[in-house]
Amino acid sequence: MTLALFVDVDGTLLDIAARPDTVVVDAWLPSTLRRLKARLDGALAPISGRPLHDIDGLLGLDGAAAGLHGAELRGPDGATLAAPIPHEGLAAARRCAVAAAASIPGLLVEDKGGAIALHYRAAPDAGLDVRRAAVAMLEAAGDGYELLHGRCVVELKPDTADKGAALAALMRIAPFAGRTPWMIGDDATDEDAFAEVNARHGISIIVGRRRPTVARYGLAGPAAARAWLAALANATPPDTTS
Numbered sequence: 001m002t003l004a005l006f007v008d009v010d011g012t013l014l015d016i017a018a019r020p021d022t023v024v025v026d027a028w029l030p031s032t033l034r035r036l037k038a039r040l041d042g043a044l045a046p047i048s049g050r051p052l053h054d055i056d057g058l059l060g061l062d063g064a065a066a067g068l069h070g071a072e073l074r075g076p077d078g079a080t081l082a083a084p085i086p087h088e089g090l091a092a093a094r095r096c097a098v099a100a101a102a103s104i105p106g107l108l109v110e111d112k113g114g115a116i117a118l119h120y121r122a123a124p125d126a127g128l129d130v131r132r133a134a135v136a137m138l139e140a141a142g143d144g145y146e147l148l149h150g151r152c153v154v155e156l157k158p159d160t161a162d163k164g165a166a167l168a169a170l171m172r173i174a175p176f177a178g179r180t181p182w183m184i185g186d187d188a189t190d191e192d193a194f195a196e197v198n199a200r201h202g203i204s205i206i207v208g209r210r211r212p213t214v215a216r217y218g219l220a221g222p223a224a225a226r227a228w229l230a231a232l233a234n235a236t237p238p239d240t241t242s
Helices: 029-039 052-059 089-103 124-141 163-171 188-199 222-233
Strands: 003-007 044-046 065-067 072-074 080-082 108-111 116-119 145-150 153-158 180-185 203-207 217-219
Touching: 003 163, 029 044, 029 052, 029 222, 044 065, 052 065, 065 163, 072 163, 080 163, 089 108, 089 116, 089 124, 116 124, 124 145, 124 153, 145 188, 163 180, 163 188, 180 188, 188 203, 203 222, 217 222
Parallel strands: 003 044, 003 180, 180 203, 203 217
Antiparallel strands: 065 072, 072 080, 108 116, 116 153, 145 153
């Protein structure tokens, strides 16, 4: 196979859970991904908003991967290609996040080390208050950070972290270089990677019904994405739908 495959994790490989630490990984998924990676001669990499240590623990893969939306980047040989730079403003941002959680029932703070996410899936009506809290968090963090809005989550991340840039960086090195990139994702956080893949005449696939998107193909949901990847591991991928 001459494709290079990039996959988001939450909402794509895994069904969204109420909390990031309660996601369920199908028992067969890690072995399927390892088999598919072998078929691709190593040209498979998860690209996620999760930290690398979370991705590794969930999927059981080694080698190339991007975490924190690309702020963390690891090469196929395990070498660190990028890492978030510690910033004193993050401590102030964390204090804002903790204060927000104390005042907004159901708000969950996920401290990723180099990024901070405010999850309000358990309090969907609190979106406006959460966005205001996120703005305060951004102001506390200072220069070098931005807010990223997803499904019932607002995240403070380094403004240089970009899934599209992470994908492009991996495409410059073996075994990804010279292949046709495919990206599978589900949320606004994946749009930069979709755009990068489209610019390279690759295949961009959105999982679920989120629109608008620059992705050119679609799969119904994470279960369909897992089945599609299992089929691809056996070299018989089913059709996608636009």
